[in-house]
Amino acid sequence: MRKAKKKILERRKKLLAILIFLIKLNLFVIPLYVLLWLDFSLPSLQNFLASSLASTLSFFKYPAVSKEKYIFIFLSEDSYRIIPFEISMDCTGWKSMYLMVALAFSTSFNLRRNFKFLAIALPLLFSLNFLRIFSTLIIAFKLGSQYFEIIHT
Structure with a gap:
């Protein structure tokens, strides 16, 4: 049972890391859209x-x-x-x-x-x-x- 909980925790950690990556990436893309809108x-x-x-x-x-x-x-x-x-x-x-x-x-x-x-x-x-x-x-x-x-x- 401990192995199953450990596996679930590892999976959650990986999913959290992916979520953080996607949030950061999307925050970086916002200035790109602004620059495109401003015809940079x-x-x-x-x-x-x-x-x-x-x-x-x-x-x-x-x-x-x-x-x-x-x-x-x-x-x-x-x-x-x-x-x-x-x-x-x-x-x-x-x-x-x-x-x-x-x-x-x-x-x-x-x-x-x-x-x-x-x-x-x-x-x-x-x-x-x-x-x-x-x-x-x-x-x-x-x-x-x-x-x-x-x-x-």
């Missing part, structure tokens, strides 16, 4: 991403330039055919990074461990997002801009 924007992040992508495209011999949050890819040598791409806030991956922070701080791990995790996870997420946009732009360049929406989504 970081133009400096968008400009940085556009500039970095244009530089990387140019490095790989794709004719591209950036101006603010826009990337312009030249399709012909005479530069008469240009495809503009806008780096919107959604392109920056900020929501994924925000949710990664929310997940990290919703766990019961100590702060030091969370910061170590985030020091790896956030740059990795940013890099993967950068690679996603970069590959999408190259495929759109190779196949034509008419396929951009298909590739992008």
Whole structure:
């Protein structure tokens, strides 16, 4: 009988830990909804991403330039055919990074461990997002801009 009570107590402890995690996570999501409602924007992040992508495209011999949050890819040598791409806030991956922070701080791990995790996870997420946009732009360049929406989504 003691084993059964011990098992029930362990199960309750686990359920309580899960409940606390879910409450913390939902509390972290509230600011996300507020930011979305306020149409949150970081133009400096968008400009940085556009500039970095244009530089990387140019490095790989794709004719591209950036101006603010826009990337312009030249399709012909005479530069008469240009495809503009806008780096919107959604392109920056900020929501994924925000949710990664929310997940990290919703766990019961100590702060030091969370910061170590985030020091790896956030740059990795940013890099993967950068690679996603970069590959999408190259495929759109190779196949034509008419396929951009298909590739992008």
